[in-house]
Amino acid sequence: xxxxxxxxxxxxxxxxxxxxxxxxxxxxxxxxxxxxxxxxxxxxxxxxxxxxxxxxxxxxxxxxxxxxxxxxxxxxxxxxxxxxxxxxxxxxxxxxxxxxxxxxxxxxxxxxxxxxxxxxxxxxxxxxxxxxxxxxxxxxxxxxxxxxxxxxxxxxxxxxxxxxxxxxxxxxxxxxxxxxxxxxxxxxxxxxxxxxxxxxxxxxxxxxxxxxxxxxxxxxxxxxxxxxxxxxxxxxxxxxxxxxxxxxxxxxxxxxxxxxxxxxxxxxxxxxxxxxxxxxxxxxxxxxxxxxxxxxxxxxxxxxxxxxxxxxx
Numbered sequence: 001x002x003x004x005x006x007x008x009x010x011x012x013x014x015x016x017x018x019x020x021x022x023x024x025x026x027x028x029x030x031x032x033x034x035x036x037x038x039x040x041x042x043x044x045x046x047x048x049x050x051x052x053x054x055x056x057x058x059x060x061x062x063x064x065x066x067x068x069x070x071x072x073x074x075x076x077x078x079x080x081x082x083x084x085x086x087x088x089x090x091x092x093x094x095x096x097x098x099x100x101x102x103x104x105x106x107x108x109x110x111x112x113x114x115x116x117x118x119x120x121x122x123x124x125x126x127x128x129x130x131x132x133x134x135x136x137x138x139x140x141x142x143x144x145x146x147x148x149x150x151x152x153x154x155x156x157x158x159x160x161x162x163x164x165x166x167x168x169x170x171x172x173x174x175x176x177x178x179x180x181x182x183x184x185x186x187x188x189x190x191x192x193x194x195x196x197x198x199x200x201x202x203x204x205x206x207x208x209x210x211x212x213x214x215x216x217x218x219x220x221x222x223x224x225x226x227x228x229x230x231x232x233x234x235x236x237x238x239x240x241x242x243x244x245x246x247x248x249x250x251x252x253x254x255x256x257x258x259x260x261x262x263x264x265x266x267x268x269x270x271x272x273x274x275x276x277x278x279x280x281x282x283x284x285x286x287x288x289x290x291x292x293x294x295x296x297x298x299x300x301x302x303x304x305x306x307x308x309x310x311x312x313x
Contacts, residue, residue, distance in 0.1 A: 009046075010088045012063070016043040029053070036311050042089075045096050056102040056311055059122070061227025061251075062113040064089035069224040070154060090115050097122075102310050106228045107251035113226070125307050127228050128300030129237045136239040136291070139213040143181040143200070144277065146215035148208060148231050151187035151201075155225030162221050162266070164194045170270035172198070175277065183211035212238050216283075217276050221269055222248040236260070236294040241286035243272045259293040261286060 004014025025047045029037070037048050040058045048055060064086055071082035094116045097103055103122040105111045111122045147163055149156040160182050171178055182191060183202040195201045205211055212218060218235035222244065228251040235242050236259075243261045244252070254260040261276065263269035276283050 008088065008091075010042075010063075010092050011085055012089075013043055013046055013092065017046050022047055038311065039100075042093060042096055045100075049096065049099055054101045054313075055099075056104060057096050057100040058125070059093065059103065059105045059110070059114065061106050061110045061225075062093070063226075064093055064115070065110075065113045066155070066224065066226045069226075073158070073224060104307065104310065107253075109250040110226055110228075123306065123310055125303050125310075126298060127230055127233060128298050128303045129230075129233045129294055130300065131237055131295060134209065134212075134234045134237040137209060137213040139210075141214065141216050143215040144178045145217050145219050145273065146181040146183060146211050146235075147219055147221070148183040148211050148235075149220075151182065151184040151191045151203075153225075155222060156184065157188045157190055158224055159221045160191050160194060162223060163219065164199055166266035167221060167269045167273070168198075170266060171273050174274065178273075178277070181211060181215055183208065208234070209238065212240055215240065217273065218242045219269070219273070220244040220248055227251060232260075233294055233298050236290040237298075239287050239291040241276050241283055242290055243269060243276070245269075254290065254293055259286065259289045 001011050001014040004011055029051065034053060037051060037053050037055045038058065039045050039048060039055065041060055042057065042063060045057060067082055067086045067089055071079060071086055074082050093114060097114070097116045097118070104125045105114070105122050106126060108124055111119055111124060114122060147160060151157065151160065164180065168178070168180060178198070180199045181202060182194065182199065183205060185204045187201050187203055192201055202211060212235050218232070218240045220229055220232055220242070222229065229244070229248050232242055232244060232248060232252055243263065245264050246262055249256070249260060249262055252260070256262040261272040263272045276286065
């Protein structure tokens with residue numbers, strides 16, 4: 001990280017770089033002599049960016065813009081760091097665009113945020129869902145709401161705090177019995193601190209489907225971050241009616257009021273929760289339409305076929 005700072009590289013690039021790993025990568029390339037190298041995330045590019053072998057970089061989502069959103073919410077002391085990281089990531093993302101043969105990204109909104117004049121050349125490869133694994137399950141509903149994800153990831157930490165501290169107090173004014181499950185690996189201390197009689201924090205689960213299927217509603221109140229949210233795809237594939245923000249739905253592209261419910265403020269999201277908890281017809285409609293939407297639009301088979309075609313040239 002120290003060397004990255006002086007090289008003008010993004011600090012996170014240095015964080016994920018390791019000299020021993022670099023030697024291993026070079027040895028593997030020498031041993032197997034691949035026809036193509038596929039890099040997932042810009043953090044891996046330092047290992048192979050100088051290789052003459054044809055390469056594909058998967059931006060997945062736009063790290064630079066995710067950092068920009070964190071900069072906008074950061075405190076006075078952290079703002080300079082996030083501003084520097086944002087500017088370096090923009091420069092680095094553009095640099096990789098010019099040296100990789102193919103570029104892929106997870107959604108059109110993410111592609112539009114790449115600051116390169118030829119960004120239309122980036123192929124959109126959306127995530128898929130294992131529909132055999134993430135399928136409807138008949139389980140006892142122990143919770144009214146569930147939010148799931150890596151609970152150490154800053155956008156998820158922010159969303160969990162937003163849910164418990166700002167959204168739920170509005171819901172609890174009318175329905176004090178409503179309970180919430182925050183499910184996912186490595187909960188940050190800020191997430192653990194949200195635990196109460198009405199809020200459960202699970203930590204690691206051997207099967208994340210247990211979290212989805214144990215709740216009546218899935219909510220992803222994302223305010224920062226980028227990309228397509230796998231958690232929404234998985235919950236909707238299990239026929240659980242879902243609520244999210246415009247930020248998350250821009251990549252998902254589900255129809256508001258038909259396949260998903262969208263709100264942006266705490267009051268709007270609280271209203272959507274109340275609607276699903278009180279209106280059985282709306283609940284059933286969003287559950288079924290969301291299930292159909294994900295099954296019809298997000299398939300690993302189709303996504304990997306597109307990637308295979310790109311790599312084969």
